[in-house]
Amino acid sequence: MTIPRVAPLAIVLIVTAAACSSDSEPAETAGTAPPPTQATTATTTATTVAPTTSSEPLPTATTSAVTTTTLPGEPFDLFVPQDGEVLSVVAVAHDDVLNIREGPGVGFDIVGTLAPTADDVVGTGLGRRLDNSIWWQVMAFGTTGWVNSSFVSRTGQVVDLTFEAVDSLGAIPTATTMEELGLITAESLASVDPASDIVMSVAPTVGDLGEVTFDIVGFGDDSVSGYRLHIFADVTDDGFSLSSVEATVLCTRGVSPDGLCA
Numbered sequence: 001m002t003i004p005r006v007a008p009l010a011i012v013l014i015v016t017a018a019a020c021s022s023d024s025e026p027a028e029t030a031g032t033a034p035p036p037t038q039a040t041t042a043t044t045t046a047t048t049v050a051p052t053t054s055s056e057p058l059p060t061a062t063t064s065a066v067t068t069t070t071l072p073g074e075p076f077d078l079f080v081p082q083d084g085e086v087l088s089v090v091a092v093a094h095d096d097v098l099n100i101r102e103g104p105g106v107g108f109d110i111v112g113t114l115a116p117t118a119d120d121v122v123g124t125g126l127g128r129r130l131d132n133s134i135w136w137q138v139m140a141f142g143t144t145g146w147v148n149s150s151f152v153s154r155t156g157q158v159v160d161l162t163f164e165a166v167d168s169l170g171a172i173p174t175a176t177t178m179e180e181l182g183l184i185t186a187e188s189l190a191s192v193d194p195a196s197d198i199v200m201s202v203a204p205t206v207g208d209l210g211e212v213t214f215d216i217v218g219f220g221d222d223s224v225s226g227y228r229l230h231i232f233a234d235v236t237d238d239g240f241s242l243s244s245v246e247a248t249v250l251c252t253r254g255v256s257p258d259g260l261c262a
Helices: 162-169 178-189
Strands: 039-043 067-071 086-089 098-101 110-114 121-129 134-140 143-148 152-160 197-206 209-217 224-236 239-251
Touching: 110 143, 121 143, 152 224, 162 178, 162 239, 178 197, 178 209, 178 224, 178 239, 209 239
Parallel strands: none
Antiparallel strands: 039 067, 086 121, 086 152, 098 110, 098 143, 121 134, 134 143, 152 239, 197 209, 209 224, 224 239
């Protein structure tokens, strides 16, 4: 597989819940969004959604001969997962959750939450584009709702990127903490243009080996969008020394039966 062009330290670091804000957009979506439109879907009852602090259009409800509920933005199908396609949560900090909302946008009520490494999220084939974000409808744990597409991804094969990390750094990295070592390793594999977002999705643990998981996303590639890095380290007198890097490839468009990004 081809590893996207990388260089250390030109990175946007996100390791706290506040930076992720559950389902807010971490970076501007590529391209220029067209003026939003509204789509209507017939329902049998009127619904009213209380306003919240959001700059996005809020849903409204009108009642006539047939009651309709409006959705903000416009239908959007580029890279939208097919009905039944399985996704994983990505780029959500280890101490945060991803919100599932009643509709596409942070102005809608939260109907469920997903853990930072949840991997049993199922797409429905529906997507909508708002001014500054793209939302996908999903099903998870019996709940159907909408999530910001920046925080879910198709996952492909697992590859060993130990050599790539060491080669980029020029030596086997060491650090006094696993979090520091994980960040150094993630920076060595992240993209520079566009600058990747880096998130610690699983907090460090230490046993015979040290372990930590970092997500790097936002490669700007229409095939490989990033990696989930499971980083292992040997315990030393001074801290930790990198042992290996197992990377789950995050795929933009789709995944082949053998785990390759389409």
